[in-house]
Amino acid sequence: MKITADINKYIFRGYDIRGKYPIDLNEDVAYTIGRSYGTYVKKFNQSRCVVGHDNRYSSPELTKALVTGILDAGTDVVYLDLVTTPMYYYSQIKLNIPAGVMVTASHNPKDENGFKFSFDERGNAKGEMITEFLDFTLKQEFDEGLGTISKYDIRDEYIGLFKKSLDFGNRRIKVVLDPGNGTTTSILEDVYKNFPIDYDIICEKSDPTFPNHHPDPCVEANLEMLKQRVLETKADVGLGFDGDGDRLGVIDENGNYVATDKYMVIIIRDIIDKVANKKFLYDVKCSKIIEDEVKRLGGETICYRTGNSYTKAKVREEDLPFGGELSGHVYFRDRWPGFDSGLYAGLRLLEILSKTDKKTSQLLAGINNYYSTEEIKIPSSDDIKASVVEKVINYCKDKNYEMNTIDGVRVSFNDGWALVRYSNTGPNITARFEATTQERLEQLQKEFIDLINENNVKN
DSSP: OOOOSOOOGGGBOSSSEEEETTTTSOHHHHHHHHHHHHHHGGGGTOOEEEEEEOSOTTHHHHHHHHHHHHHHTTOEEEEEEEOOHHHHHHHHHHHTOOOEEEEOOTTSOTTEEEEEEESSTTOBOOTHHHHHHHHHHHHTOOOOOOOOEEEOOOHHHHHHHHHHHOOOOSSOEEEEEEOTTSGGGGTHHHHHTTSSEEEEESSOSOOTTOSSSOSOTTSGGGGHHHHHHHHHHTOSEEEEEOTTSOOEEEEOTTSOEEOHHHHHHHHHHHHTTTOSOOEEEEETTSOTHHHHHHHHTTOEEEEEOSOHHHHHHHHHHTTOSEEEOTTSOEEEOSSSOSOOOHHHHHHHHHHHHHTOSOOTGGGGTTOOOOEEOOOEEEEOOTTTHHHHHHHHHHHHHHTTOEEEOSSSEEEEETTEEEEEEEOSSSSEEEEEEEESSHHHHHHHHHHHHHHHHHHOSOO
8 A cells, every 4th residue: 555646636525535435445545545644633632543444345445544544644543443433433532532533435325435534622524624634635745653553342331321321211112223234233232122122123234235225214215124114013113224323214103204304303392391401403404393393392493504524513512402414413412422323313212202102103293294305416516516506596696585505505485495505425416495385395496406407517
């Protein structure tokens, strides 16, 4: 392995580094990034870092090259081996080592991989932090040194965290669990067997080819097996987890998908009277049901930009008890250290169910009804997607529309809203629409999709 200048700058994205293996990410690229990272963290007075990886076939090779690069820069490594991303986060807390790299592509296709990384107490690198790190990497002015490596097993301490953070009621819940052949297969049963629930696990074997379905539990099409098993077994609920274990998808007892914004309403209803700070965060993709419900309950909301690195940091900065985003990342800070864990998020729902006679679907009774689309992804090359969104913003300014431009543009009307933003994880523009009637929904969708398509062309 060697330092290489052949690095695709577009793998340095808004929240992490992510690309195809072995085209964008290979042994030499990983080594070079490791040398850069091991040098760069010293600017933040960090002399050691934590490194873990998911269960993808390419992860051991890329991790070995990355770690070698970090060590050759003279920075020490605490190596976790195979872990979920939440286990990696917890190890940083327990070891008091804010610098670290998690080798994972989360829910991306099997031929991709990536690096989530942090330099200091600010948490996962994002935005300008990543742009600055890219610039530093391309200069290739790296330190040479002899870092040391040690191993650490966070498993038992992580399981112990669940035990002390949950308090189940008397009702025994029947749940179907779907880790999607991802990294949570390595820890799921060892966590859930500690609680008074009856569980059935599907897609339970680690297989990074993801043979049963794509490991993204917040795309309803990926949960068909889970829906079927919930109905077959007459379970109370179904829980799905993504490839690296930091996100959750929910199926109710009738086999219906419960979107994350609806899950968030259930959680907020449960905790709002138990916390001092009654302010909650949601991202620009979420339904207005969260704003409606929190206002009805006497709380406040923050509508913030999409992206795990951004939303988690904002929840911490504002000292909020809970927040989340439509993609399935949710952050508890009432009884949990604030990082996103799909397994914990699922158990919080089971805990609520264990203390009521209500079915999962009944926990959503009384929310306002809106018509909405799923998140729509429109392919757009990385070099033009930002300018396309800028043209949509200018159009909205000309129309004097009410706008939130924290992340792309979310345009609010008295009978609905439209969101247009560019993806920070791939060459796409994403859009979502919601309205009080189906007719109005179709009007909004046509107006903005036509506008995107009009401008989504290279000059």
